[in-house]
Amino acid sequence: MAKYLAKRIFYLILTLFIVITVTFFLMKLLPGTPLTNQAKLSKSQIALIYEQYGLNKPVWQQYLLYLAGAVKGDFGTSFQFSDQPVSYLISSRIGPSLQIGLQAMVVGVVIGIIVGAFGAMKQNTWVDSTTTVVSILGISIPSFVLAVLLQYYLGLKAGWFPIAEWGGFIYTVLPTLALGAQPLAESARFVRTEMVDVLSSDYIELAKAKGLSKTGVIFHHALRNSLIPLITIVGPLAVNIMTGSMVVENIFSIPGIGEQFVKSVLTNDYPTIMGLTIVYSFMLCVVLLFTDILYGIVDPRIRITGKAN
Amino acid sequence: MKINSAVKLGTVALFSAVFLAACGSSSSSSEADKQTLNWMESSALPSMDASTATDVVSGETMNNTGEGLLRFGKNSKTLPGVAKSYSKSKDGKTYTFNLRKSKWSNGKPVTAKDFVYAWQRTVNPKTASQYAYMYAQVKNANAIIAKKKPVSSLGIKAEGNYKVVVTLTQATSYFPALVASPMFFPQSQSVVEKYGKKYATTAQDNVYNGPFKLTYWTGTSDNWTMSKNASYWNAKNVKLKKINVKTIKDPQTALSQYQSGKLDATYLSGQQPKNYKHSKQYVERKSASTFYIEMNEKKDTMMKNKKARQALSLAIDRKQFVNKVLQDGSTAADGLVSTGLATKNGKDFNDDAAVPSATTQDLTKAKKLWKEALKETGRSNYSLTLLADDTPAGKNSAEFVQSQWAKLGNIKVTNSNLPFKTRLSRSQNGQFDAVISAWGADFPDPISFLSLFTSGNSYNNGKWSSSAYDKYVKAASGKDANNADARWNDMVNAQKTILNDQGIIPVYQQGKAQLVKSDVKGLIYFPTGANWDFSKAYISK
Numbered sequence: 001m002a003k004y005l006a007k008r009i010f011y012l013i014l015t016l017f018i019v020i021t022v023t024f025f026l027m028k029l030l031p032g033t034p035l036t037n038q039a040k041l042s043k044s045q046i047a048l049i050y051e052q053y054g055l056n057k058p059v060w061q062q063y064l065l066y067l068a069g070a071v072k073g074d075f076g077t078s079f080q081f082s083d084q085p086v087s088y089l090i091s092s093r094i095g096p097s098l099q100i101g102l103q104a105m106v107v108g109v110v111i112g113i114i115v116g117a118f119g120a121m122k123q124n125t126w127v128d129s130t131t132t133v134v135s136i137l138g139i140s141i142p143s144f145v146l147a148v149l150l151q152y153y154l155g156l157k158a159g160w161f162p163i164a165e166w167g168g169f170i171y172t173v174l175p176t177l178a179l180g181a182q183p184l185a186e187s188a189r190f191v192r193t194e195m196v197d198v199l200s201s202d203y204i205e206l207a208k209a210k211g212l213s214k215t216g217v218i219f220h221h222a223l224r225n226s227l228i229p230l231i232t233i234v235g236p237l238a239v240n241i242m243t244g245s246m247v248v249e250n251i252f253s254i255p256g257i258g259e260q261f262v263k264s265v266l267t268n269d270y271p272t273i274m275g276l277t278i279v280y281s282f283m284l285c286v287v288l289l290f291t292d293i294l295y296g297i298v299d300p301r302i303r304i305t306g307k308a309n
Numbered sequence: 310m311k312i313n314s315a316v317k318l319g320t321v322a323l324f325s326a327v328f329l330a331a332c333g334s335s336s337s338s339s340e341a342d343k344q345t346l347n348w349m350e351s352s353a354l355p356s357m358d359a360s361t362a363t364d365v366v367s368g369e370t371m372n373n374t375g376e377g378l379l380r381f382g383k384n385s386k387t388l389p390g391v392a393k394s395y396s397k398s399k400d401g402k403t404y405t406f407n408l409r410k411s412k413w414s415n416g417k418p419v420t421a422k423d424f425v426y427a428w429q430r431t432v433n434p435k436t437a438s439q440y441a442y443m444y445a446q447v448k449n450a451n452a453i454i455a456k457k458k459p460v461s462s463l464g465i466k467a468e469g470n471y472k473v474v475v476t477l478t479q480a481t482s483y484f485p486a487l488v489a490s491p492m493f494f495p496q497s498q499s500v501v502e503k504y505g506k507k508y509a510t511t512a513q514d515n516v517y518n519g520p521f522k523l524t525y526w527t528g529t530s531d532n533w534t535m536s537k538n539a540s541y542w543n544a545k546n547v548k549l550k551k552i553n554v555k556t557i558k559d560p561q562t563a564l565s566q567y568q569s570g571k572l573d574a575t576y577l578s579g580q581q582p583k584n585y586k587h588s589k590q591y592v593e594r595k596s597a598s599t600f601y602i603e604m605n606e607k608k609d610t611m612m613k614n615k616k617a618r619q620a621l622s623l624a625i626d627r628k629q630f631v632n633k634v635l636q637d638g639s640t641a642a643d644g645l646v647s648t649g650l651a652t653k654n655g656k657d658f659n660d661d662a663a664v665p666s667a668t669t670q671d672l673t674k675a676k677k678l679w680k681e682a683l684k685e686t687g688r689s690n691y692s693l694t695l696l697a698d699d700t701p702a703g704k705n706s707a708e709f710v711q712s713q714w715a716k717l718g719n720i721k722v723t724n725s726n727l728p729f730k731t732r733l734s735r736s737q738n739g740q741f742d743a744v745i746s747a748w749g750a751d752f753p754d755p756i757s758f759l760s761l762f763t764s765g766n767s768y769n770n771g772k773w774s775s776s777a778y779d780k781y782v783k784a785a786s787g788k789d790a791n792n793a794d795a796r797w798n799d800m801v802n803a804q805k806t807i808l809n810d811q812g813i814i815p816v817y818q819q820g821k822a823q824l825v826k827s828d829v830k831g832l833i834y835f836p837t838g839a840n841w842d843f844s845k846a847y848i849s850k
Contacts, residue, residue: 030730030731031730031731031734031735032729032730032731032733032734033730035439036363036364036439037363037439037440038730038733039733040439040442040751040768041439041442042767042768043737043767045441045442045454048434048437048454048455048456049437049439051434052434052435052437053437080355081353081355081356081528081529082355082356082358082361082362082363083356083358083361083506083508083509083510084355084510084528084529088528088529089529092527092528092529092530093529148561151562151565152565155565156565156568156569159569163562163565163566163569163571164557164559164562164565164566165532165555165566165571166531250558250559250562251559251561251562252562253531253555253556253557253558253559253562255529255530255531255532255556259558266728266729266730267730268730
């Protein structure tokens with residue numbers, strides 16, 4: 001296991017290095033300057049300011065300087081938020097994004113599993129049809145549409161939840177629901193299909209024949225085995241939520257990082273683009289590593305160490 | 310994953326949620342005093358450093374938490390600020406400001422040295438200020454920015470603690486308006502040096518000498534709070550106790566917050582202005598920013614042909630565009646210079662300098678001119694690409710102009726909507742046939758617009774050139790600079806020249822539609838730079 005982890009961490013660093021390199025050079029191909037007042041600066045004025053930021057140096061030199069800084073934990077200062085270190089910009093704004101994302105994942109997946117399991121147990125009844133309709137709706141309604149509907153009906157009309165802004169758990173309810181719909185629907189659909197399969201397999205018949213209680217069969221045998229493939233989709237779903245919360249963040253005025261990522265690309269804010277790319281790719285790598293490890297824990301048949309070789 | 314672990318994970322998430330939320334909020338509005346204004350912006354406050362800030366939100370906040378030698382009042386009129394009076398030398402090149410005794414929010418006096426320090430800091434190449442060019446009129450500023458002279462040679466001197474003497478390279482009639490804008494505000498050397506790199510990056514790493522002081526702002530937060538500054542010299546006339554500003558990017562969310570009483574004012578966009586046009590709370594604010602089409606005269610003979618340019622201008626029904634398409638408080642452009650920017654004897658600049666025959670639709674004439682232009686340049690038809698921003702307004706504009714130009718016949722217009730910075734690069738590098746550009750004035754004087762289109766100017770993307778125009782602009786900032794009447798006439802003539810020759814095609818002047826609660830009184834709006842002054846505002850009830 002330790003050897004496996006070491007290997008994976010080495011790959012993680014290698015992946016990050018490649019991502020940094022490719023992003024850096026691609027980013028430099030963007031037309032325009034990172035200067036927020038570019039529209040009002042002449043070429044000679046831009047050249048003078050570039051000199052101060054070291055942007056007049058050849059790209060490969062800037063790249064090496066960036067790497068040297070990044071190793072020391074210095075990711076430069078943002079152009080959009082002038083004078084703010086990128087590390088501070090990200091750390092001060094990533095909390096709400098992660099919180100909403102995490103809550104949405106947990107709420108969505110947990111409810112999804114319950115809904116899916118019910119559907120499978122009551123296969124071909126009205127319960128099953130209802131869960132199918134719920135998951136189809138959850139997948140087909142985009143989170144931002146749901147967000148606006150929730151905001152209007154539960155926030156403005158009913159007044160149960162704050163319409164927007166940030167300031168306590170109550171403020172996270174609506175965005176969590178809006179973002180949680182997709183993982184809910186996906187996992188419900190997935191669990192239902194898997195469980196229908198598992199329920200008709202031989203070992204379940206055996207368990208039933210041995211006289212185990214119905215709940216015992218469902219929880220100990222059926223559900224556990226249906227959850228294994230779910231791990232596969234949870235990883236990508238988590239990443240999807242991390243990166244896809246921008247619109248929901250805007251609608252609920254959440255002081256998150258989602259919009260900064262898009263805005264940094266549009267405004268050529270080089271240090272912020274790099275910083276956020278590194279953070280996002282790191283999170284993606286870690287999520288994938290976790291899902292791989294989880295596999296081994298949930299299903300001993302899957303050997304992550306690859307001993308067979 | 311077992312159910313157990315899922316439940317555990319859920320519990321952890323819940324706890325961390327409550328914990329994070331407890332850390333996050335700080336400005337609870339439960340103790341809301343009557344004199345609290347709840348304001349919104351659609352983008353966050355990115356900077357509070359007067360030397361390096363570039364955006365409107367920063368300008369607006371600094372304008373309320375700081376004060377320069379002079380201060381903007383209603384209709385962009387300059388009022389006494391830290392300087393209680395000033396005098397101008399006969400040649401208009403030397404200004405002497407007499408400072409009042411006033412204090413920073415840390416109790417230290419605001420002195421002439423604070424102005425000298427701030428101005429020198431902004432033009433210092435090391436500061437890399439993107440607005441240093443605003444100092445161009447101050448003696449030696451350009452040489453200092455270009456590293457050719459030491460910072461100490463800047464044309465500003467402190468005579469004792471309460472007198473500032475400024476030397477200009479040439480008479481500049483709008484200089485008082487410049488010193489009223491945030492990039493000319495004083496900065497306390499001891500404070501800047503104390504905080505070093507952290508200066509002005511949060512509410513605490515700064516001092517304030519304006520009607521309000523910033524009391525909450527983490528540097529990257531979406532909310533910030535300004536509170537009445539008891540050290541301000543005119544504090545007894547400041548009525549608001551607190552201004553809570555929230556960043557709300559989504560217009561629908563902002564409107565909902567306004568309707569539920571969480572905001573005292575909100576900007577409208579999209580379909581909203583149309584729906585609220587008849588509300589008593591509806592207000593339209595004119596911005597000092599004009600959208601116009603530049604035609605690339607270096608590209609081919611057609612765009613160099615005056616009749617072709619005129620035809621393109623006369624084909625556009627601007628009124629229909631602003632009233633039926635944009636509907637956001639924008640107005641049809643009367644000229645290059647925005648209306649409401651500058652007045653003389655109560656008359657707007659465009660009352661004197663508009664050329665209706667160059668900015669009003671006349672399709673019959675347009676078609677005729679277009680035919681003639683095609684013939685003169687030996688063509689049977691003409692295709693061009695119209696470059697514009699990829700914003701909703703940019704797309705609307707491009708589509709509308711395309712449909713209007715199509716009516717000329719024998720023309721094929723292709724639209725190309727690009728992200729702002731890409732569009733800008735193409736414009737600056739001459740990679741376009743026609744482009745929808747915009748300019749916002751930095752200070753309330755027509756020259757802010759007119760200086761753009763002199764021959765060889767780097768903002769003159771279409772490379773239109775007229776010696777008469779150059780002459781007028783040069784006179785306005787040179788020989789007539791100290792003669793208000795002659796200067797006004799020069800500028801009027803300059804705009805008439807560019808419109809008559811259709812050097813550009815003005816399309817619309819940007820406006821902002823806003824809803825303001827009827828109990829909010831005394832807001833002061835001006836169309837340039839900082840936009841808002843809350844020092845006279847109050848809530849009446």
